[in-house]
Amino acid sequence: MTPAAPDAPAHDRRRRRTAAAWATIAALPTCPTFDVPHTTHTFPAAFRATWPVLFGYVPLGLAFGVLFAQLGHPWYWATLMAVAVYAGAAQFLAVGLLAAGAGIIEIGLTTLLLNARHLFYGLSLAPRFPRGGAARWYLTFGLTDETYALLAGLPPPAPELATRFYVQITALNQAYWVAGCTLGALLGAAVTVDVQGLDFVLTALFVVLAVEQWYAVRNPRPFLTAAGCGLLALLAVGSQHMLLAALGLATLLLLLDRRSYA
C-alpha cells in the first residue's frame, strides 16, 4: 500500500546519503575556527533565547492558575487547558466566561475573535517552517505572541538546524506556561509571592526584538506604519481589539506600499 512506490527507493537512497554525510561531519574534530554545524546541540541556544519568556510566562501562568482555582475545579483542568489551548489571553477571558456559565458557542467565538491576530503571524513565518510532518503541526499549534516574536526575530544556529531550534523554543515556552498554570492552580489562594512588575519582562522582550528588527531591515517604514496603525486602532476600536485591527490595517498598508520598499 505504498502510493509513491517508484519514488520510494530514490527517497531512501537520498536519506541514506544524507545520514552518511552527517556521520562524516559529526566525526570531525572540534575546531573553533571552522565552526562546522556538526553539533546538533541547539538546546543551550534555545534555552538562552527563551529565558525572558520563562520570567514572563511563569508569573502570568501563576496568575491564571490562581484565578482558575477560584472556579472550584481540580487543578489538573488548568494543566489540561495550558497543554491543549495554550493561549494566554484566551485562557484569562475563559475564566470569566466559565464563571458566568457562558454557552459553548459563545466561548468558541470569543476565542476565535481574540486569537484572530495569529492569522497574521503565519503569513510571515510560512516560508521558514518545515514543509510537513509533526514539527510543522506542533510549531503551528504553539505560535503564541511571544513564540512568534522569538521565531521571527532570531536566526537559527544553522539553517539545517532551524526546525529543531524552533521546536525547542516552542516546547520550552509551552513548558513554562504549563508549569506556571499548574502551580497557580495547585497553590490557589495560598500564593502570596509578590511578582508585581515582573510582567514587564514581556514588554522588554518585545522592545528588544523590535530593535533587532531594526538591524534586520534598516528601514523605518514598517515601524512607522505600524506605530500609526496602532495609535489609530487604539483610538478607533479601543484597547480590547486594538491588536487585531492594527495588524490587519498594517498588513494592508504594507502591501499597498510595497513598491517603495524595493
Add this chain to the structure above:
Amino acid sequence: MSPDAYLLAAIAVMTAATFATRALPFLLLRRGADHPVVLFLGRYLPAAVMTLLVLYAVKDVPLRTAPYGLTHAIAIVVTAAVHIWRRNALLSIAAGTGLFIWLQRSGLLAGL
C-alpha cells in the same frame, strides 16, 4: 450537562478555535510559500508586528493620572538604549525590568 462535561467541551472548542487561527495561513499558503508577496511579508511584517506588540503591551497604562505612563516610557527607552549599546538581549531585558520594578516600588514618579 455535568460540570465536567461543560468544562471539557469548553476546552475542546477553545483548542479548536485557537488552533484554527494559527493554522489557517499555513493551509492557505501551502502552495505559495515562495510567492513574492509572501516573501515580502516575511521580511517586513515582523518589524511591524514587534512595534505593535510593544504598543499592545502598554495599551492599558493610564496616561491621565500620575505617573502618566512615565514608568513604562523610561523603562522602555532604557531597555532599547541598553540593547543598542551592548546588543545583549538578557542584559537589556534585565536592566529594563529591574529599573521598571524599582521605579514602581520606590514610588519615585508617583508624586508627579
